[in-house]
Amino acid sequence: xxxxxxxxxxxxxxxxxxxxxxxxxxxxxxxxxxxxxxxxxxxxxxxxxxxxxxxxxxxxxxxxxxxxxxxxxxxxxxxxxxxxxxxxxxxxxxxxxxxxxxxxxxxxxxxxxxxxxx
Amino acid sequence: xxxxxxxxxxxxxxxxxxxxxxxxxxxxxxxxxxxxxxxxxxxxxxxxxxxxxxxxxxxxxxxxxxxxxxxxxxxxxxxxxxxxxxxxxxxxxxxxxxxxxxxxxxxxxxxxxxxxxxxxxxxxxxxxxxxxxxxxxxxxxxxxxxxxxxxxxxxxxxxxxxxxxxxxxxxxxxxxxxxxxxxxxxxxxxxxxxxxxxxxxxxxxx
Numbered sequence: 001x002x003x004x005x006x007x008x009x010x011x012x013x014x015x016x017x018x019x020x021x022x023x024x025x026x027x028x029x030x031x032x033x034x035x036x037x038x039x040x041x042x043x044x045x046x047x048x049x050x051x052x053x054x055x056x057x058x059x060x061x062x063x064x065x066x067x068x069x070x071x072x073x074x075x076x077x078x079x080x081x082x083x084x085x086x087x088x089x090x091x092x093x094x095x096x097x098x099x100x101x102x103x104x105x106x107x108x109x110x111x112x113x114x115x116x117x118x
Numbered sequence: 119x120x121x122x123x124x125x126x127x128x129x130x131x132x133x134x135x136x137x138x139x140x141x142x143x144x145x146x147x148x149x150x151x152x153x154x155x156x157x158x159x160x161x162x163x164x165x166x167x168x169x170x171x172x173x174x175x176x177x178x179x180x181x182x183x184x185x186x187x188x189x190x191x192x193x194x195x196x197x198x199x200x201x202x203x204x205x206x207x208x209x210x211x212x213x214x215x216x217x218x219x220x221x222x223x224x225x226x227x228x229x230x231x232x233x234x235x236x237x238x239x240x241x242x243x244x245x246x247x248x249x250x251x252x253x254x255x256x257x258x259x260x261x262x263x264x265x266x267x268x269x270x271x272x273x274x275x276x277x278x279x280x281x282x283x284x285x286x287x288x289x290x291x292x293x294x295x296x297x298x299x300x301x302x303x304x305x306x307x308x309x310x311x312x313x314x315x316x317x318x319x320x321x322x323x324x
């Protein structure tokens with residue numbers, strides 16, 4: 001099913017909400033797994049969002065300007081002995097989009113299929 | 119992606135989910151411009167690492183493999199959809215310098231088509247060629263070469279393959295005409311490389 005340009009699916013709204021919650025708790029930017037964990041915490045608490053679904057939604061939000069991303073300094077990742085992370089933060093446009101969207105997004109009600117077919 | 123040949127820190131004994139996920143990511147990013155593909159591979163690799171680290175931290179490694187399989191399977195439709203969308207975006211990218219350069223390449227391809235047309239006409243005009251036993255292979259090779267040259271305009275890779283195969287056949291049938299067969303692989307090879315470079319640089323610009 002095609003969606004209107006600029007409209008957000010419930011998962012995308014939930015991601016924006018997760019980024020707002022994380023920022024409120026002192027984490028202004030978050031990597032993919034942290035976002036997935038936060039989505040689980042504010043959702044039904046059972047399953048983590050699928051890899052493909054999560055990164056497709058992040059790509060869409062980034063393209064629409066609702067979030068912006070940056071790659072972590074490779075030296076920090078190397079010092080920790082792990083792969084480099086991509087961090088995401090919500091923008092003013094993202095906050096406005098979140099405010100205009102459904103006040104109670106349910107990330108798992110959105111389902112993985114919901115984001116994939118949008 | 120991992121480059122060190124050491125035990126995989128993400129591995130769970132008896133579980134192949136990480137290698138399957140890596141193979142799948144490599145498959146659905148295959149053929150995309152490298153910045154696109156590399157970015158997707160890198161975020162998934164970081165995600166797998168963070169997921170494994172969190173499971174260790176929370177002492178929940180027993181359910182890690184099942185969780186990975188579940189997240190992978192549920193995300194398959196989104197991966198395929200992402201691939202299709204990425205491919206369309208790349209195909210629609212503006213190519214500012216493509217028109218100017220493609221005129222040069224078009225002219226080069228046109229010259230080689232002319233060369234092959236002259237060869238076919240010249241050879242067909244000769245009664246000994248028409249009666250020669252190698253004539254079908256030579257004609258097929260020359261014909262395929264022309265098809266490859268024309269096909270290369272919209273599809274550089276396909277055109278290159280058909281053109282080089284055709285010229286290879288023609289060369290096998292008529293090795294003494296070797297110098298006339300050299301321009302085709304050179305022109306189509308250059309065209310293929312330039313097309314791929316431009317696709318990649320367009321993707322990088324965006």
